[in-house]
Amino acid sequence: MADKVSDFLLKRLSQWGVKLIYGFPGDGINGILGGLERHQDMFQFVQVRHEEEAAFMACAHAKYTGEVGVCMATSGPGAIHLLNGLYDAKLDHQPVVAIVGQSARMAMGGNYQQEVDLQNLFKDVAGEYVQTVMDAAQMRQVIDRALRIAQSERTVTCVIIPKDVQELDAVEAPPHVHNSVHTGTGYFRPYVTPTQEQLQQAADILNAGSKVAMLIGAGAKGADEEVSEVADLLGCGVAKALLGKTALPDDLPFVTGGIGLLGTKPSWDMMMNCDTLLMVGSSFPYSEFLPKEGQARGVQIDIDGRMLSLRYPMELALVGDSKQSLRALIPLLKRKTDRDWRNKIEENIRDWWKLIDERAHQKANPINPELVAWELSPRLPENTLLSADSGTTANWYGRDIKIRKGMIGSLSGNLATMAAAVPYAIAAKFAYPDRPVVSLTGDGAVQMLGINGFITVAKYWQEWSDPRLIFVVFNNQDLNQVSWEMRVEAGNPMLPLTQSIPDFPFDTFADSIGLMGIRVDKPEDLGPAFDQALSANRPVVMNVYTDPEIETLPPHITIEQAKKFAAALVKGDPEEAGIVTKSMKGVIEGVLPHKG
Structure with missing residues (x-):
């Protein structure tokens, strides 16, 4: 035929x-x-x-x-x-x-x-x-x-x-006549770097700075060695946009972690006090988390010229591949002998991880959602692929999961749509059937679309050489991120009419379709449950009951946000009592660091 x-x-x-x-x-x-x-x-x-x-x-x-x-x-x-x-x-x-x-x-x-x-x-x-x-x-x-x-x-x-x-008969090649088009297959990524003159200009700006801050994004993936070498030469810390979380391991002492609403205080402090900013492979959207205009000299490298000098008015904005451009820049940089700025950044990072540990172990009813990510993080196999959803799970993924070399993770970045985590994890498993995959997602996102994904997993999982695919569902019966945004941004209380969602037995549903379901409603059961999931012989859905009253405030809350937060409580938030007792330490820590 x-x-x-x-x-x-x-x-x-x-x-x-x-x-x-x-x-x-x-x-x-x-x-x-x-x-x-x-x-x-x-x-x-x-x-x-x-x-x-x-x-x-x-x-x-x-x-x-x-x-x-x-x-x-x-x-x-x-x-x-x-x-x-x-x-x-x-x-x-x-x-x-x-x-x-x-x-x-x-x-x-x-x-x-x-x-x-x-x-x-x-x-x-x-x-x-x-x-x-x-x-x-x-x-x-x-x-x-x-x-x-x-x-x-x-x-x-x-x-x-x-x-x-x-259903037409195929035409392998169009006739060699007028009006025909003849194409071929294949695409190779080009080698793109700025000119030597431009690189020297960038080096001059960076060498002149005494308090350099570096921000990398998804465009810096694959350039971890170059980023680390540049950071050492410049004596700076490295902040990561959320999509660039796995571009550099979190266990390096100079990595300040995320930046922005879901970011860390070391990243905030570094950006607010730097005199020079180097941005590589990132279109991070929130300018308020970058230095104030005029505070710092700026150098940016991005493969897409349309994204240059968009978030901060850069003194020098260069088109180039992150890895190749940094590799060409390194010989022109002078290693800074004064390491006070770098030492202070590393001290802030150590303090931050201690604070995150304390916050994760803060009492909750029934389980602190931050503790879920904190307990999971050290148990992740070295080559794990991760996905996270939009909503509060993105906070815990961004702040508490310590990425190690070899891990890959992602989520919906600029669209920040709900319900991406489950299909992301399934795609990761199809692409790498021999590697473990872990997904962090909320109950709202799973009810929206994720349950469909569980059925897809049930259809295909026995084809995978490594069956480990774990969906961690944060079940709090609340569209929690929006509830917190209502409190902090608008000064309004949580509205059950729009925010409350039904409880659903995700674990028993998983069991019913041939997966493994695990219910966790006590904090002391988290560790054993993760150990069980990571050693299971089939994909797992963990139904983890978490406390919706644990705050997800920015790393450095403004006085205005604190006022709106207080106003929401005055208006009669239905969760007022729990929020006051569980969140005031976090609020005070954001406004008056180390006074909580």
Whole structure:
């Protein structure tokens, strides 16, 4: 039988190195599904429970592997469901290709069932490249360009294929005539560094500084040796944006940890007192956590020129790959002999970890959520992959998990969408079936989408060489991050009407579908429960009952935020008594450090 366009599409994806496709079937992609049946040797098609999961998994695949993530959906509603996960990829600059079906060509424009203007629907999220294949000979150039542009621009692209086009006879190569386009496969990341003159300018600024601060992001992944060497030469500390948490281990004495709302006090102190800022591979969005304008001289290195001098008015903003640019910069830097600034930073870091230990062991009803991450952290295997959700779990992931060399972790960064942690973890497991994966997520996110992911895990887990996949669900029956934002930002009390969510037996649900469920409602049971989960012979869902009254305030709360916090209690927050007793130490510590 002659190859169809769907066969050619799949063979071409294989030539590009694609091995995993995340998707959900529908009649709008029946031709492609038939091709997948014929070419099972080329791909693993991961059948998810919802298309949004497929897009999250494609984004996570790109984050964890550095490869292009590919997701697939049918026309109309299936394509629409992809959008949230695709925006997650776009905002975090990840290469993802979405392949979607469409009504047959002769039906288009006829108000046909499930006909949606997909070209316009994807125009924003896949703005760099979204094309509809209308001819068999067009397939090669469209899929080649979608893959290449996704990688080159680190963004989302979309290929729309009408259902009748999928069944056309394939055209291996377009005719060598006028109006034909002839493309090829393959993309290699370029070697990009600033000029020697620019690097010398950067070195002059950094060498002149006496209190240098460094901030790195996801763009610095793979450059840990260079970052460490630069930090030693400059006598500085290194703060990490949340997406860059695993770019540098937390057990290094000069790593101040996260920055921003979910960050640490050592990072805050370093930024507020530095005279020079070096930012590498980061689009960290919150300028209030960076030095005040005019306080510090600034140097930035980023592969994307559009992100330069965006968060702080840099004196010198350079386009370049983080690793290669730092490697070229190092010979031009002079090692600072005065180490007082560095010593003070390291002292602050030691004090911070002691404080986090104290806060994690603060009494709660029933379990302090910070203790969950604190107890988990030292038990994590060396090569663990991690995911975290948006919400308060991101706080505990960002502050309490001590990343060690070899670990990889991620979450939804700039979109900060709920419900990404479970599909992220599943994608990590498909990409690395021989490595342990741990996901931190809230009960609201699991009720929103994560339960679907558990069912997907039940379908596939026995294919993995290492069965360790652990979902830690922080169950507090509260949309907790929003509750705290209402208190701190708006001065309003927690509103049960919008914030309370039902209790759900995540552990017994896991048992019912063939996974292992573990219920934890006592702090002394946390350690044994993690030990049991990490030695289990199947994926585990840990249903951990945590206290919603434990504060998740910024590392350095402002007086204005403290006033709003107090105002919320005066208005009659239903959890007022517990919050006052459990959180005042944290509030005082934020306003008046070391007075708590």
